[in-house]
Structures are given as C-alpha cells and as structure tokens.
Amino acid sequence: MNIILLGAPGAGKGTQAKRLEDSHSLVQLSTGDMLRAAVASGSDLGRQAKAVMDAGKLVADELIIRMISDRIDEPDCKGGFILDGFPRTSPQAEALDKMLTGKGLRLDAVIEMKVDEDALVERITGRYSCVKCGAGYHDKFQIPAKAGVCDRCGGTEFNRRADDNEETVRTRLEAYRGQTAPILPYYRDKGILKTVDGMAAIDEVTRQIEAGLAA
Ligand code: AP5
Numbered sequence: 001m002n003i004i005l006l007g008a009p010g011a012g013k014g015t016q017a018k019r020l021e022d023s024h025s026l027v028q029l030s031t032g033d034m035l036r037a038a039v040a041s042g043s044d045l046g047r048q049a050k051a052v053m054d055a056g057k058l059v060a061d062e063l064i065i066r067m068i069s070d071r072i073d074e075p076d077c078k079g080g081f082i083l084d085g086f087p088r089t090s091p092q093a094e095a096l097d098k099m100l101t102g103k104g105l106r107l108d109a110v111i112e113m114k115v116d117e118d119a120l121v122e123r124i125t126g127r128y129s130c131v132k133c134g135a136g137y138h139d140k141f142q143i144p145a146k147a148g149v150c151d152r153c154g155g156t157e158f159n160r161r162a163d164d165n166e167e168t169v170r171t172r173l174e175a176y177r178g179q180t181a182p183i184l185p186y187y188r189d190k191g192i193l194k195t196v197d198g199m200a201a202i203d204e205v206t207r208q209i210e211a212g213l214a215a
C-alpha cells in the first residue's frame with residue numbers, strides 16, 4: 001500500500017505516519033526529515049535547502065522530486081510507503097504520478113488531515129522529537145509515559161526543530177494555503193481522497209485513517 005498524508009504544518013502527518021509504519025509495516029518518507037538530515041550532513045542539497053526551510057518557504061520542486069524518486073527506489077520501500085509532506089505543489093503531484101507509473105507503482109489513498117489553523121501554532125511550538133527514532137512528542141498533548149524516555153524506542157535524547165517558531169509557522173501556513181491545498185481537488189477528482197478530522201485526539205485520528213484505508 002502506498003499512501004499520502006496531506007495536511008498543514010502541525011496537522012499530525014508525522015505523528016500518524018509513525019503509527020502507520022508500526023501497524024502496516026510501511027516506510028515513512030518524510031521530505032522534511034530527509035531535508036533536515038541533508039542539512040545536518042552538510043551536503044550540497046542541505047546547503048541549498050537550509051535558508052529556504054528556516055524561512056518557512058518551499059524548497060525547489062526539482063530537488064525534492066529527485067530526492068523522493070531516489071528514495072522510493074531503495075529496497076525497503078518495496079512493501080509500501082507513506083508520503084509525509086510530499087507532494088506539496090501541483091508540479092510535485094504531477095511528477096509523482098509520472099514517477100510511480102514509470103516504476104510500475106500506484107497510489108492507494110490520499111489522506112487529508114483537516115485542522116483549524118488557530119490550533120497549529122500551539123501544536124508546533126510545543127513539539128519535540130526523539131533523536132533516535134524520530135517519534136514526535138508535545139509539551140502538553142503527547143507526553144512520554146516515563147519522563148525523558150521515548151515510548152517507542154527507549155531513547156533519552158530529544159530535540160526541537162529550527163523552524164518551529166511562531167514567525168516561521170505563519171509563513172509555512174501561507175505556503176500550505178497557497179501552494180499545497182490547491183492540489184486537493186487533483187486527488188478528489190481521482191476518487192482517492194479521504195478526509196479525516198485532524199482536530200480530534202491523536203487516537204481518534206488514527207481510527208479515522210484506518211477506517212478510510214479499509215473502506
Ligand atoms: P515538514 O517537516 O514536512 O514540516 P510541515 O509540513 O510544516 O509539517 P510538520 O512536520 O510541522 O507537521 P506534522 O503534520 O508532521 O505534525 P506532527 O505530527 O509533528 O517540512 C519542513 C520544511 O521542509 C518545509 O517548510 C519546507 O521548507 C521543506 N519541505 C519539506 N517537504 C517539502 C516539499 N515536498 N517541497 C518543498 N519543500 C519541502 O504534529 C505536530 C505536533 O502536534 C506534535 O508535537 C504532536 O505531538 C502534536 N499532535 C499531533 N497530532 C495531534 C492531535 N490530534 N492533537 C493534539 N496534538 C497533536
């Protein structure tokens with residue numbers, strides 16, 4: 001099964017992708033995580049992406065499309081993948097279709113996670129993640145069962161993202177509204193768009209996604 005999680009910054013894409021990885025043995029392909037890894041490694045791609053990401057704008061389509069196409073070719077993606085944060089523009093959506101056809105693959109579902117923008121700044125500014133496995137937490141909404149220990153992998157190191165500040169979040173929301181939300185009709189027309197209530201509690205969002213995938 002190959003699926004897309006589509007939603008505004010802070011909608012819960014990463015949170016739900018990690019759950020789907022565990023429950024369906026899929027691989028999470030988060031373009032944001034890949035870019036942050038490239039920035040941390042100091043690669044050419046990382047150098048090109050850093051300033052754009054810090055400003056909350058979108059990295060150039062060509063770079064992202066090449067990055068995701070190469071990643072899908074890796075053997076661990078054979079059992080299916082979750083695209084988290086890709087596609088985010090019409091050219092990316094069209095390139096994905098061509099890419100999948102060329103690789104003999106197809107999309108099974110696109111899950112839209114619908115949220116109220118007002119809630120997102122609080123979600124994003126309270127977020128932190130496990131350095132070892134990437135599991136996401138929140139100061140208020142998702143606290144590890146044992147303080148300072150990751151529920152998923154037992155890791156004890158956590159970090160916060162450079163772009164998780166109120167000012168950058170506003171620019172990221174604008175990019176979502178202007179460049180990403182307009183691709184929703186593309187998937188609605190294909191009949192594979194399923195919408196879930198991203199404002200619900202984390203477990204309830206998971207339940208709605210599972211119901212959408214089973215339908
Ligand atoms: P990316 O890393 O994709 O960031 P984003 O889209 O802004 O989304 P986030 O990761 O912030 O949110 P999320 O939906 O994953 O939420 P999460 O589950 O963590 O992209 C970063 C940057 O990289 C972009 O700005 C751009 O520059 C570049 N980029 C990436 N992909 C690109 C592309 N395709 N093209 C061009 N540029 C690209 O949840 C957030 C918090 O809320 C967490 O703390 C969580 O615990 C909590 N939470 C989750 N669900 C709930 C819930 N239901 N109730 C309460 N709290 C919840």
Ligand code: MG
Pocket residue numbers: 013014015030032
């Ligand atoms: Mg994310």
